[in-house]
Amino acid sequence: MKLEKILDKLGSLEKNSFIKIIDHIISKNPKNAKEIEKILSSTDKGLKSVDSLNISNIFSLVSQEFTDHLKCEFQEANSQLDILIDIIIRDGNCLMKQDWFSRLYDTEVKNLKGKIKTLTTELESDKSELSESRKRDYRIYKACLSTAYTNDISNNRDAKITADELSIILTLSKQLGLSQEDIKLINYSILPIKKEQIQDVINNLKNIGVVFYSKKENMIYVADEMVRLLRKVRQKEVAEKFYRRTLKLLREPIINQIAKEHNIDRKLSATQKIEEIIKQGISFTDLLTYDIYKEGTNLTDKKKQLNEFCEKGLNIQNLKGSTLEDKIKSLIDHFDTVEKDEKVGISIDGFDKMLTELNTSLPKLNKELKEQFELQDEYVLNADYLLDYNIKPRDILDLITKPDLSKFIKENGIKQRGDDILNILDHYKDVENLYLENYANVGYRNLNLLKENGISVKESELGLKFEELTKIIFKGLGFNVDDKFKNQLNTSKDMIDILLNLGNNEVIIVECKTSKERGYNKFSTVSRQLKSYQNLALKNNLRIVKILLVSPEFSDDFVTDCEMDTEMNLSLLTATTLAKIFDAFKTSKYQEFPHVLFRDIVINEERIIKALTK
Structure with a gap:
């Protein structure tokens, strides 16, 4: 749900912590101070009297300073921010009842403790499936992190990782090729997880401006704009749904190659391995720079393969950039633009019709969507409901197995030649409504976004x-x-x-x-x-x-x-x-x-x- 829409729903008390942080950033003369002043000049009463749309615009203008504010919070050793942010940035977790969030938090802590125990055993065992080089990487990171954390205690100070130490630790983890999950497991093997009371957790997240909480509705809100910012803080370059879309296009031997490199159980099914790769927090850039190619592939061939992959698999023509790094950044920017766009690729009426017919053909889909996106409501196949969670038609079709897609296509008279997903989206277009939903994009003459949203003009x-x-x-x-x-x-x-x-x-x-x-x-x-x-x-x-x-x-x-x-x-x-x-x-x-x-x-x-x- 967009920040503007959330702010419109809530009272001043529920918005207070967020407004205070933005106000504090403004008082420090941020980079875009002149643009902010133009917005604020229309009112004499300060930020609190500014409408929701303009608060949203100001948040966009101070996003870098807000990111710096969150990075400072990460230096608090006991904050558990990495655990909590990893929960709330998952697709489907931007709106949650308190008891649902409590359940997700309990599950996350329990799973982490089990994984930490397994990793500790693997590091100490001679018969571990971990390669010696991987063990060495983990031990190096663990030793450096332990020193950064414990050197304060030995100097009679509170245990804290300073900004300088944190930047070195992050650089080290990147050079060692560690995933976010690897880092988290090693961090909490040094600093044991202490499970907090859920109300304290929510209050802490609210006080640092990350979530909004409505006591009346017992509901936690995380704005779409905040999710994108938090993802950057956690160095996750794309949303899970786009990561999944990319991985599903890879051949199974490549998926197995990635799983082997990152210590993922090769006995799992291809779908389960893909989900584990996403959960591990493996860098999307690293994946497309190293992991998807055969050993010994030169740079020219990597660029060629990536171009072909984007053209044939993701339907993105002429990926920008001359270097491999530029091309990957261009792909990440593409996904970012698609995510920010409020349009859904087909009309809302078409989306609802597609969901109704999917439910008839594939009655298990409702349950699968609930589990995949961790949604708490019983029936979730409703267009407006899913769009509040920023879940679009393509995101749902990406989850359906090929045999089930084929079954659905045959039962609903959808064209069978060509790409299954594009054929389904084309079938449910309502052209006039689709153009109306893209009215501003037509005005801006934005051909790329129009094409992405299924309009050829x-x-x-x-x-x-x-x-x-x-x-x-x-x-x-x-x-x-x-x-x-x-x-x-x-x-x-x-x-x-x-x-x-x-x-x-x-x-x-x-x-x-x-x-x-x-x-x-x-x-x-x-x-x-x-x-x-x-x-x-x-x-x-x-x-x-x-x-x-x-x-x-x-x-x-x-x-x-x-x-x-x-x-x-x-x-x-x-x-x-x-x-x-x-x-x-x-x-x-x-x-x-x-x-x-x-x-x-x-x-x-x-x-x-x-x-x-x-």
């Missing part, structure tokens, strides 16, 4: 498509989008995009502008165009109730120029705002949108949505 068609979608939205708001009257008015020189006929010779003129660059800033050009439309309407004895300019976003300079204009009754409407107003209107009591609400220079979505929901 030429760049030359995007301007017209944006106009068509804007018409659909205004029709959905109950307006008379009068193309016939518009065509009578238009001349070869003046071509109004959309005309909303209010009756009694009253109209609203709507102009649509797409923009690849962030922040539409061509006011002088567009104002001349709009004034000519205004003159055209006035010549035909029409009263212009409002002129609306719809674009993905507007620069500060554009907004200022608009505010200074005295000749037009012009309002600026971003694509995202219009889409949110449309969503709110669908569940409102109104049959036709009350156009008097369009009265700001920059249309305020919160005020309008509040008015619609009264």
Whole structure:
């Protein structure tokens, strides 16, 4: 669930710890202080009175400083932050009841103690399955960590690993090729795990700003943006679902090779080995740099193999970067962009239809999803529910075995030639709804995201498509989008995009502008165009109730120029705002949108949505 949505749900007391930390960071003059000041300048009462959207924007601007704040918390030897963060960043754990979190914490501690005991035995045994070189790596790391921790005690100070010691330890672990699980097991073999009371655990996480806790609902919330930040803190470069998607494309001998290298039981099934590789926290970069290739593969062949793997397996053409390192970073950036995007690849209606038919064909899937994503509700095959956990259609299909996918495809009349998962996604597309869900992406002319979300369109068609979608939205708001009257008015020189006929010779003129660059800033050009439309309407004895300019976003300079204009009754409407107003209107009591609400220079979505929901 997005940070903005969580903040909207909670009271001021429940947000207090998080706001305090952000406030403290702002007081220290962070890197993006000027951008933050622009947001805060609209209020005299400080951060507490800023709306949820802008708090979310400020969090994005201080993400580096917030990361540094968390790294300081990691130096607290008894914090157990690594254990707790590894629980809350797993796919499906961003929303949890307190008792569910308590159960996950108990299980994690119990499993860790068992694994520590096994590792200690392996290190001491002559008949261990661990290679001598691996034993040496573990012993080196353990000895260095022990020194870093115990040297404080010998100097009559509290045991603490300093920032300098921590950076050296992290560098050492990386050079030794240790997974996050290896590091955790060795850490807690030196510092025994002390199980804390669950309420103390939640309070600690809340006080450092990592989670929100609602006593009323007994619910823990972890924002999607926070999950991504915490993953970086734990040096996990991609979400588990993308790691799984990548591993499932590898041949079984390669999976076995990775399992052998990282001390994973080779007797497990291929699926179980994949899950163990993910749980181990093996670096995604290391996996694609070393682990997936045959011994002796040169750098040129590695780059070639990675390109082919991305093109044929992940359907990513022309992976950017000249070096192997650059190519891997490009893949990680790709997954990061996909995760941040709120769109789901198919329409919400299509997603629900797919889930219903999956449940009919594969009745065990509900249980499997619950277990895989550690979800606490009984029935989880619901689109809105899964999207709150940032679980999308592709993430579910990635979990289904090939025989079950084939069965589902045959039973539901889905195309059988080509890639099974892409065929299923294509089958459940609802093209109009899918375009509407990607309305802002069309406005931004973002071809890559549109393609990722299942839309194939030429760049030359995007301007017209944006106009068509804007018409659909205004029709959905109950307006008379009068193309016939518009065509009578238009001349070869003046071509109004959309005309909303209010009756009694009253109209609203709507102009649509797409923009690849962030922040539409061509006011002088567009104002001349709009004034000519205004003159055209006035010549035909029409009263212009409002002129609306719809674009993905507007620069500060554009907004200022608009505010200074005295000749037009012009309002600026971003694509995202219009889409949110449309969503709110669908569940409102109104049959036709009350156009008097369009009265700001920059249309305020919160005020309008509040008015619609009264």
